[in-house]
Amino acid sequence: MEQNQQQPATTMKDVAEKAGVSTATVSRALMNPEKVSAATRQKVERAVVAVGYAPHGLSRNGRRGETQTILIIVPDICDPFFSEIIRGVEVTAAQEGYLVLIGDCAHQNQQEKTFMNMMLARQVDGMVLLGSQLPFDASVDEQRNLPPMVMANEFAPEMALPTVHIDNLTASFEAVNHLLQLGHTQIACIAGPETMPLCQYRLQGYLQAMRRSGLAIDPTYIVRGNFTFEAGVAALKQLLALPQPPRALFCHSDIIALGAIKQAKRMGLRVPEDLSVVGFADIELSRYCEPPLTTVTQPRYQIGREAMLLLLDELQGRRVNNGSRLLDAELAVRGSTAPCKKREK
CATH class of the missing domain: 3.40.50.2300 (Response regulator)
Known part of the structure; x- marks a missing residue:
C-alpha cells in the first residue's frame, strides 16, 4: 500500500530566510505593514509568494479557497493623502477578519511580477485599487482569472469596476x-x-x-x-x-x-x-x-470604508453593479484665501 508523501507546510522561518530578515520582521510586515519600511515589506511579500507561505488562520479555506487577505494598490505610499483611505479599508476589513497587504506602485517595475503572481495564484481574495490603472499588464484571459477588484478615489469607466469617489x-x-x-x-x-x-x-x-x-x-x-x-x-x-x-x-x-x-x-x-x-x-x-x-x-476614510464594503459584497457572492458611488465633498474655507484688495486688470 502506497503512502502519500505530503510536503511539509512552509513556515514563517522559511519566509524570513528567503527575505533575509528575522521572523519578527516577517510578522510585523504581515500583521502591521505600516511599522516596517516599504523596502522591507516588499522583500517579505516577494518571499511569501516564493515559498508559498500561508499564515495560520489565513490559510486557504478548503471549501471556499479564501486567504482572508486583501491587497491595496497605492500609487505612492509616501503621499499622505492615501493614509485615511487605507485606514478606512483596514478597519473595515479587520472587522470581517481580513488582513490587508499594501502594494506601492511608486516602484512598479520591481513590484509588477509580485503583484501579478499574488493575484493569479489567488494568494489574495481581492484588491482595492487606489489609482486608475492595474499595477501590472494582464491579458484578457488573465483578467478573467483575477480575484474581485474595486476602485477607490479614482474614476476610470473603461475599467468597468465598482468605484467609490467624489465628483x-x-x-x-x-x-x-x-x-x-x-x-x-x-x-x-x-x-x-x-x-x-x-x-x-x-x-x-x-x-x-x-x-x-x-x-x-x-x-x-x-x-x-x-x-x-x-x-x-x-x-x-x-x-x-x-x-x-x-x-x-x-x-x-x-x-x-x-x-x-x-x-x-x-x-x-x-x-x-x-x-x-x-x-x-x-x-x-x-x-x-x-x-x-x-x-x-x-471623506477619505469613508471612501476606503465604502470601497471595502463593496469588495466584501463581491466576496460574499452578492451582486455588485459596476459603476460609481459618489460621496460628498465640501469646501473648507480657512485663512489662505481672502478678498482681492484692488480691481485687477
Whole structure:
C-alpha cells in the first residue's frame, strides 16, 4: 500500500530566510505593514509568494479557497493623502477578519511580477485599487482569472469596476468659484498629471468656472506637475515669472498648495494678502500650516470604508453593479484665501 508523501507546510522561518530578515520582521510586515519600511515589506511579500507561505488562520479555506487577505494598490505610499483611505479599508476589513497587504506602485517595475503572481495564484481574495490603472499588464484571459477588484478615489469607466469617489469636476468648480466670489480674476491652476482621470476632471472644473464668469482662459496660467511639494514650488516660480502673475491659485492637491505657499513666502509674498491659495484633499497638514489652507475636503476614510464594503459584497457572492458611488465633498474655507484688495486688470 502506497503512502502519500505530503510536503511539509512552509513556515514563517522559511519566509524570513528567503527575505533575509528575522521572523519578527516577517510578522510585523504581515500583521502591521505600516511599522516596517516599504523596502522591507516588499522583500517579505516577494518571499511569501516564493515559498508559498500561508499564515495560520489565513490559510486557504478548503471549501471556499479564501486567504482572508486583501491587497491595496497605492500609487505612492509616501503621499499622505492615501493614509485615511487605507485606514478606512483596514478597519473595515479587520472587522470581517481580513488582513490587508499594501502594494506601492511608486516602484512598479520591481513590484509588477509580485503583484501579478499574488493575484493569479489567488494568494489574495481581492484588491482595492487606489489609482486608475492595474499595477501590472494582464491579458484578457488573465483578467478573467483575477480575484474581485474595486476602485477607490479614482474614476476610470473603461475599467468597468465598482468605484467609490467624489465628483471632482463639481468640487473643483466650487473651489474656483470661491476665489471668483472673492473678486479674483487672475486665477492660475497648478494641475496634476494629465494621465490621471481625476486631474482631468479637476481641470475641467477650473475651466468651467472661469468660462461661466466670462473670463478668458490664459494657457500660461495652467501649469502641470506631480502631487509633490517640489511641484508646487516649481510651478509657482514659473507663474510668478509671467508678465502678469496670478493673484490666486487653485491647486490639484494640498501638497502642491503647501509647496506653492512656501515658495510665495520665499519670494516675499504674503498669503492671502498678495496671493490666495486653494488646495484639494484636506490632509491633516493643511489645517496646521500658516495660514491654514482653504481646501476641498474629501471623506477619505469613508471612501476606503465604502470601497471595502463593496469588495466584501463581491466576496460574499452578492451582486455588485459596476459603476460609481459618489460621496460628498465640501469646501473648507480657512485663512489662505481672502478678498482681492484692488480691481485687477
